[in-house]
Amino acid sequence: MTKVLFRGRARVENPRWRLFRSHYRCEAFYCERGIEGAHEKGGVEGQIGYFRRNYLSPVPEVDSLAELNARIEHFEQLEDGRRIGARLRTIAQNFAIEAPLLRTLPDDHFSTALLLTPRVDRYGQITVRCCRYSVPIHLIGRTVRVMLHASQLIIYDRHHEIARHERLAGKGTETIVLDHYLEALMRKPGALAESVALEVARAGGAFTDAHDALWSAARRSLGEPGATRALIEVLLLHRTMDDADVIAGIRAALSVGSFAADVIAVEARKAADARGTGRPTPGIARLSAPATTVTAQSLQVSSLTRKRLADLPPDTRPLPSVDAYDQLLRRPAPNTCHQPDTHQESAS
Template sequence: MPPQTKVELYAAIRRDARTGMSARALERKYNIGRRTVIKAIASAWPEPRKKPPPRPSKLHPFKPVIDEILRKDLDAPRKQRNTVKRIFARLIDEHGMTGVSYQVVRTYVATRASQIRTEAGRGPAAAFISQTHRPGREAEVDFGEIAVRLRGQQVTCILFALRCSFSGKAVHRASASGGQEAFFEGHEHAFQILGGVPAGQIRYDNLRAAVARVIGFSRQRVETDRWVAFRSHWGIEPFYCQPGLTGAHEKGGVEGQIGWFRRNHLVPVPEVEALAELNTMIDAFDAVDDNRRIGARTRTVGEMFAIEAPLLRSLPDESFETGRWFTPRVNRYAQIPVRTNQYSVPVRLIGRRVRVLLHASELVVFDGRIEVARHERLPAKGGTRLELDHYLEALLRKPGALPGATALEQARAAGRFTPAHDAWWAAARNAHGEADGTRALIEVLLLHRHLAHEHLVVGLAAALRAGALTADAVALEARKSAENDTASDPAPAQDQAAEVTSLALRRLAQLPGDTRPLPSVAVYDQLLPSHRRTEGTRR
């Protein structure tokens, strides 16, 4: 087999030359020239290939002009310096430049401007200093965007990440938004997973959830009141990075961690039914990542974290309410506005104010101290989330509004209003008419408050097969299904298709047997002859 590389070729030539093979024989054997033979015998390592000189670009004659403009700008007022657009125009107007694009000039200026400033002693060269992180002392926090298929629809969610600087241990949490609620809940979840709080500083961007205003070019910040209370509760010592891209390197560990996690665990795009399911998956991914090694480290992330875990500050005894309270008024559509979105509540609350506790991925509605609604938070703006159960009392009075109700369409999309509901509804309308058939369906929907959804679906199917189009029949069959599940002995398919018995017969069957003889009217027949004689005498 002929040599594959130039180094192997030189080695083969030198080996054959040591056996006494002539230079001409070597040329014929390896199909090479005399110069190559001489070089191989002289040195075992091939000479590096000389690179041709770079071909000058059309901008080359104008580079000294650009450099001179940039040097003069160092002493010019800040607001009257040459922009790239102005430099490009001056090269054309004053120096006759042609055939050079704006992008070429912009690329050269972007590189050369900082070099000229450094050459003039106006600024240090960009240098990075290696850092050593102490165990249990430092961490970094950041947000990133992720794409998720939520109930068949692709949405953008926000991924919170907290990364320990020493071990590289990272904790992630997905939420519907990147607001202050998600910021707080991400911290709380991370501290619970880690079992403590970093005893030193935690590095942050200038997030609006924490920073109300940046003071000049210093490290001082005006913090939001809730963030001050939150970090005081957990004992967090924040360190705020420089604004913009210039400060991204100050927490480069978590910046790269979010991208690594997204590429390795969220490709392909995950499909989930709820954000709680997604966060369960993310927790499992975080646990698996404890077994990986970062770079050239000899220990895994989990082994490194075992060193710093005992050095973390202990968790506080009391909890901190991460949600935010609102008091909206319920409008005539039985909806409340929360952060540009609308959510439904029971119709009996129309016109009243309710209390809303907003979390990162859900919101809870209270009437006084009683919970009246709970919704998954909408990830987009201008959306509406309606619960069909909230409108049932009103629909009993206005059954004609049900077929076109938005709440009904959302229930269908969520799988709560099944084809079994539609089939039973159609049969009930054919039997009882539009209004009464719809009211019968609404009575069935009211049963969802007391019976499990899956049992009611079984009850609807059984009642439809038997032709029993009343809410009582559906309730009876649903309770049968629940009893079968409780007994851990589900009825076979042929038993589920049995005829529906009435509630009256079911109650009578539970009474003890009646052993009394059947009633008789024989004693009363003895009175008949005397009655007739009395009538004849009177006549």
């Protein structure tokens, strides 16, 4: 509601709420304000108290809002078999009787998201409701579209989705994704080691021990800038491959002393085939670190030379010999020392 009027049941409705009611063809009936209308919704308040006492006390501890919603959905299923008071039928049985009387829902879905158009600042971030979210770095200075939902926000560049974040609640908080800055870090590799994006990726488990091991191995051969660029080439693989497959490819490549992105890509595809997933589906700024189901020991890097030789016919020619050249080693070396002139010695 935009405003609760002083008297009566009248309200100044929010425009989005009016569109919602119009879409689903429902009418709104508002209670009296204050003490006068307290008795009008006693049943609703009583059922909320019942649910809280029976299922949410003590307060459940969860890792995410999705886990909490899954628990509540399970509790609601348990309620289907309950009888209210002395009624003959359960809640599910009563609803089965009422369901045919309900109005059918429209075919198209009504989006309750709020459309915003923020501008990307020079740090590759947008500000939405006093919170900051990162976007791909090439969008600096451009205006993007944001669909702000209750628990997440989706960012679009024209008609293409470019990022998706969980909605933040604290004022001044920010969400930074390392994948959004890889192109800039490729040009300035020295900025990666102390960057906030890398720190956030490590804290969230997106930058794993396998990535650190790859980075260390590349440093010993390429030095700091070259090793960082090699690491970024591998991080870019997460955009088109499954994270678990890329990590399995890193471990397989390191087992034979390689850190090349091409080798890791080949081993990642082999890991995807071993899991039966086929070609992986590209994601948007994922770079997460799920549990690896394919171990490095099960992946052996194939030698292309050995594979080519296996397809050739057998070679029956005798092995080459260097005996003829060994005869040169047995010949005495010519005496190149300077011989004194005997005539001059006798004259003296």
